[in-house]
Amino acid sequence: MPSTKSIAILGTVGLPAQYGGFETLVENLVHYREHSAASDVLTVYCSSRSYPERTPEYLTARLKYIPLQANGVQSIPYDFLSLVSAVWNRNDVILLLGVSGAIALPLVRLVSSARVVTNIDGKEWRREKWRGLAKKFLRFSERIAVRYSHEVISDNAAIADYVKDTYGVNSHVIAYGGDHAVAVDAVPVDEYSLPDKYAFSVCRIEPENNVHIIVEAFSAQETIALVLVGNWENSDYGRDLRHRYQAFNNLYLLDPIYDLGKLKTLRSKAAVYLHGHSAGGTNPSLVEAMHFGVPIIAFDCDFNRSTTEDRALYFSDVESLRHQIITLDDAVSEKVGKDMVEIAQRRYTWAKVAEQYFALLHDRGEKLKGEK
Known part of the structure; x- marks a missing residue:
């Protein structure tokens, strides 16, 4: 000992x-x-x-x-x-x-x-x-x-x-x-009246998290809705984005949710997870999402590629993200989702x-x- x-x-x-x-x-x-x-x-x-x-x-x-x-x-x-x-x-x-x-x-x-x-x-x-x-x-x-x-x-x-x-x-x-995110009991989120198919993201609403790229890309397509949880009211950047995009029917810009049970429900029902962080290192919200086995589209930087072992999907601007969204098929989704959970269980417990x-x-x- x-x-x-x-x-x-x-x-x-x-x-x-x-x-x-x-x-x-x-x-x-x-x-x-x-x-x-x-x-x-x-x-x-x-x-x-x-x-x-x-x-x-x-x-x-x-x-x-x-x-x-x-x-x-x-x-x-x-x-x-x-x-x-x-x-x-x-x-x-x-x-x-x-x-x-x-x-x-x-x-x-x-x-x-x-x-x-x-x-x-x-x-x-x-x-x-x-x-x-x-x-x-x-x-x-x-x-x-x-x-x-x-x-x-x-x-x-x-x-x-x-x-x-x-x-x-x-x-x-x-x-x-990140396994604590899947260990909790799921809590219903009926109060949000969300669509059956949606992409999901949770982050601080900051420029380095490229929220402006994500909401603009999703506002320009109708393939899938976006549910994005964050602290919109904490900065001019967040307030301005919410004001400009809250009228889009396929964008659900939600206030912060701290209940891990509700986050589990939102993550587990998502068709894809969006991760826009471009600064820092291994981001907790990314490794948490990887445990759910959903495909991940992450901002293309060395930190995110290292975390996901180059096996996620990546974007660098509005056009590349929009392309990933509209071309994502079931076979790719299944493979990327399986890759993410395999990495998470091997490295991020x-x-x-x-x-x-x-x-x-x-x-x-x-x-x-x-x-x-």
């Missing part, structure tokens, strides 16, 4: 998981710890702004609260203070999710013997929402994270290639699980992901040439 470790997990909103890939990751790490023979002491840092009741524990994890928002500009001092607390409490291992607070890592390495493992969360600085000084700061933070972490996690092989090419450092490729994380946290991960 491996020795017991005190492990601090930082960089998320907290537990129980709300909406977000890192939060779902942490929840599943805690579940794995609870059902395994491991005796590690897990501490998860949470935002007290999101959890006003501040319960001291969740399952077998201790919870510590920081009085700041975990997202946006406040994520920097939030992660910084979490790191200071984790060091002060003499944790053996620190798992940092994201690079917002990585500016504190040189100090952590100077005053603490804690082993630092960082998931750099794709090329976060490239996202459209970050501009000017914020973009430069996040890129600098990424550099600091790679330089001062004992181990670096990339959630996608394309991100690992980027880390190697940019910083000369090998990283561990550990993706996300939480048991496999958690096992890889704990092996690395216990310094039992595969040794990499050239790592620090």
Whole structure:
């Protein structure tokens, strides 16, 4: 048996998981710890702004609260203070999710013997929402994270290639699980009055997710309807798109749905899944969709091709997406759907992901040439 470790997990909103890939990751790490023979002491840092009741524990994890928002500009001092607390409490291992607070890592390495493992969360600085000084700061933070972490996690092989090419450092490729999306009980969605045949997508309504391409392509054809779930009212971009396209009879632009049972129903009944993300690495909503065995049409970028092993269908603009929609036949749909679920069951289950994380946290991960 491996020795017991005190492990601090930082960089998320907290537990129980709300909406977000890192939060779902942490929840599943805690579940794995609870059902395994491991005796590690897990501490998860949470935002007290999101959890006003501040319960001291969740399952077998201790919870510590920081009085700041975990997202946006406040994520920097939030992660910084979490790191200071984790060091002060003499944790053996620190798992940092994201690079917002990585500016504190040189100090952590100077005053603490804690082993630092960082998931750099794709090329976060490239996202459209970050501009000017914020973009430069996040890129600098990424550099600091790679330089001062004992181990670096990339959630996608394309991100690992980027880390190697940019910083000369090998990283561990550990993706996300998606099988929780099929494990829940389905919940009826009769209130939406949806058509029998539709394409489905769920995402944040942001330019980097190419929502404008998706809705324009579907508005220009009548082969199949589109059901797209997202936070339309959170930005001018989303509000403008909804205003322009909500009158189309074949477009169903729904507000956010957080109920996994309802999402299971919507995904399982879909004829095809649309994935427009063009930034980041392995996207949680994509690996979740792959478990449903439906054909996937994804934006053509190295991250998505890596996740789907080049076996999905791809688009790069309105015309290529419209062509994929109107030419998709039953034989291709069946093959691509079977390929997606085979990949998902082989690579994207939480048991496999958690096992890889704990092996690395216990310094039992595969040794990499050239790592620090």
